[in-house]
Amino acid sequence: MKAHVWVMPKRTVLDPQGQTIQHALSGLGYAAVKDVRQGKFFVLQLEDWSREEAQAQVEKISREVLTNMVIEEYRFEIVE
Amino acid sequence: MKAHVWVMPKRTVLDPQGQTIQHALSGLGYAAVKDVRQGKFFVLQLEDWSREEAQAQVEKISREVLTNMVIEEYRFEIVE
Numbered sequence: 338m339k340a341h342v343w344v345m346p347k348r349t350v351l352d353p354q355g356q357t358i359q360h361a362l363s364g365l366g367y368a369a370v371k372d373v374r375q376g377k378f379f380v381l382q383l384e385d386w387s388r389e390e391a392q393a394q395v396e397k398i399s400r401e402v403l404t405n406m407v408i409e410e411y412r413f414e415i416v417e
Numbered sequence: 418m419k420a421h422v423w424v425m426p427k428r429t430v431l432d433p434q435g436q437t438i439q440h441a442l443s444g445l446g447y448a449a450v451k452d453v454r455q456g457k458f459f460v461l462q463l464e465d466w467s468r469e470e471a472q473a474q475v476e477k478i479s480r481e482v483l484t485n486m487v488i489e490e491y492r493f494e495i496v497e
Contacts (some may be wrong), residue, residue, distance in 0.1 A: 343458055358459070358482070360443060367478060372462035378423055379438070382452035402438070 338383045340395040342403055342413040345376035350408045381405060383415075391415045418463040420475040421482055422493040425456035430488045459483060463495075471495045 338378050346352045352374050359373040381398070383391050404411040426432045435453040442450045461478070463471050472495055479491040 345458070345460075355459075362478060362482060366480070367474065369463055369465045369474070370461050370478070371464050374460040376458045376460075378425070378456045378458035379435075380425075380454040380456075381450050383449055384451050386448045394447065394449070396485060398450070402442060402445070 338388070340381040340383060340391065340413055341416060342343075342379040342381065342399050343376060343412060344379070344393065344399070344409050344411045345374060345406050347408055347410050348376045376409075377403070379399055381397065388415060418466065418471055418494045420459075420461040420463060420469070420471065420493055420495060421480050422459040422461065422475065422491060423456060424459070424479070424484050424489050424491045425454060427488055427490050456489075457483070468495060 340401065348357075355375040357372040358375065359370060362370045362373070383395075385407065386394060392415055395415065399411040399413050426435075432454050435455040438443075438455065439450060439453040442453070461475065466474060475493050475495065479493050480486065484491040
């Protein structure tokens with residue numbers, strides 16, 4: 338079983354990496370790209386857990402390990 | 418319109434960030450997490466492009482700007 342976890346800067350938080358990319362794209366002629374947000378994406382390979390356990394454990398892992406809850410938010414899905 | 422872009426280390430490339438997280442999780446008791454791969458996730462806000470233009474332009478942006486093709490691979494989707 339696998340989990341996919343997305344960790345993004347909160348909407349209210351500045352995203353300097355995303356802004357830098359947006360400016361670079363604008364300079365390269367991609368003016369149609371009005372905003373860029375950059376986050377992290379994790380693929381976790383899981384063994385031994387039922388789907389219900391995986392759901393609960395990946396929720397904990399996302400909140401306690403992968404995400405800085407002060408400035409980031411997460412979502413995840415269990416796949417396969 | 419929006420684009421979602423995933424940029425991941427190629428399967429053949431070591432992923433030290435992912436390995437560090439996997440070791441940390443193992444130490445925290447999450448031994449069921451056998452492997453972690455960490456990549457980047459971008460959300461691009463697009464204006465003025467048709468769906469076909471967006472498909473072509475985001476392909477170019479992904480390949481030329483967001484991805485280091487030597488060590489990373491990408492996929493993307495156009496949404497909304």
